[in-house]
Amino acid sequence: MEKIFKLKAHNTTVKTEIVAGITTFFAMAYIIFVNANFLYMTGMNKTGVMVATCISAAVGCLLTAFLANVPFCQAPGMGLNTFFTFTVCFGMGYTWEQALAIVFISGVLFLVVTVTPLRKKIISSIPASLKAAISAGIGLFIALIGMFNVNIVTAFGQGEAGAYTDLGSVTKGSALLALIGLILIAILMAYKVKGAMLIGIIAVTLIGIPMGVTHIPETVTMSGIGTALSEVAFKLDFSGAIGAGGIVAFLTAVITFAICDCFDTVGTLLGTAGNAGMLDENGELPGGDRALIADAVATCCGALLGTSTVTTFVESSTGIEEGGRTGLTSLTTGILFLIAVLLAPVAGIVPSAATAPALIIVGALMIKSVTKIDWFDFETALPCFLTIAMMPFAYSISDGIGFGLISYTIIKLARGKAKEVPVLVYILSVLFILSYILLATTAVA
Secondary structure, three states: OHHHHOOHHHOOOHHHHHHHHHHHHHHHOHHHHHHHHHHHOOOOOHHHHHHHHHHHHHHHHHHHHHHHOOOOOEEEOOOHHHHHHHHHHHHOOOOHHHHHHHHHHHHHHHHHHHOOOHHHHHHHHOOHHHHHHHHHHHHHHHHHHHHHHOOOEEEEEEEOOEEEEEEOOOOOHHHHHHHHHHHHHHHHHHOOOOOHHHHHHHHHHHHHHHHOOOOOOOOOOOOOHHHHHHOOOOOOOHHHHHHHOOHHHHHHHHHHHHHHHHHHHHHHHHHHHHHOOOOOOOOOOOOHHHHHHHHHHHHHHHHHHOOOOEEEOOOHHHHHHOOOOOHHHHHHHHHHHHHHHHHHHHHOOOOHHHHHHHHHHHHHHHHHHHHHOOOOOHHHHHHHHHHHHHHHHOOOHHHHHHHHHHHHHHHHHHOOOHHHOOHHHHHHHHHHHHHHHHHHHHHHO
């Protein structure tokens, strides 16, 4: 392990890395079932998607472990799977086979970007203040995920501004159990107990049994794995994808998938690593370039297996906060995803109420990045605020980055400081604006 992952150089141990990997897996395991539920709506075999989710997540984690040696883990992303289902399939009229082909092509496009100098230029072009804002925004975003998962915060109704949010029923069920877990983990962390999050997750899972929140499965194995996977794997319809909705719709879907995957991953890497002190003196993550390559390859593999875009999970921050610093963390998570192919019901024992407290606490830890932002300089303050606010409000890391870059560019131009904006930031701002216009046009059509 020392030879492969250089544990001593990263000031970590095998035990710490394995605990971090287990913690991350528990925080991510919900995607096995949630992803299958979303893609099932398009006509895909639910069990097949569950198997594809587990295998593609394992591929992404293992690639990240051995190629990049960083503690970030991957799986089919939330947000990207809803875009796959509701926008590409239901909105644009593509079949799920054609949508998988679009995901594969977007993965290839992302891979091309990651293996060229453009990848490094994208990361280095993002202003330092926005990098700090990305970290804080991800903190709020991941906390909101935890709160939504257990109905501490709920969405209800539908108005012109979208769904309204409200405080959930916090005195019963999952919400109450999550709050108990939040207090428990907070106390353990205040006492600086090693493995506080993992201990909390296990304790809350056990407490949830008499409360009726933790459910023991009737079976521990998933049946019909091979047959189910064959229903969704290698079913990509490239010719239909290109011709079905016209070239504009096709390019809109491909570019949107690629942009979201790219900036979700870049944002997660920079934000989480920055909060954990893992960035170098240039504000870059050592091995981050190879992590992006791993992400792109995993997306292509995931599409072939039968699932939507694979991306780097913000829930990786739970393992990093437990001390994970090398690829051994992601290797552990990847192995657990492979085991989940056979024992998915066992992975489902851990309720959302057990992992939500960890996500909320990570949010509290990451919000400290706002102290690195000069709030008295409004040229900096507004783009940073929009970056932070749009991530939870739009439920998207990439949209937060997009609004931050666009507002930063416009304000600098209006102030006559065009030369202070890197050329690539201009290009990225235009790409984000075009993607929003194309998506709006496609939706109307």
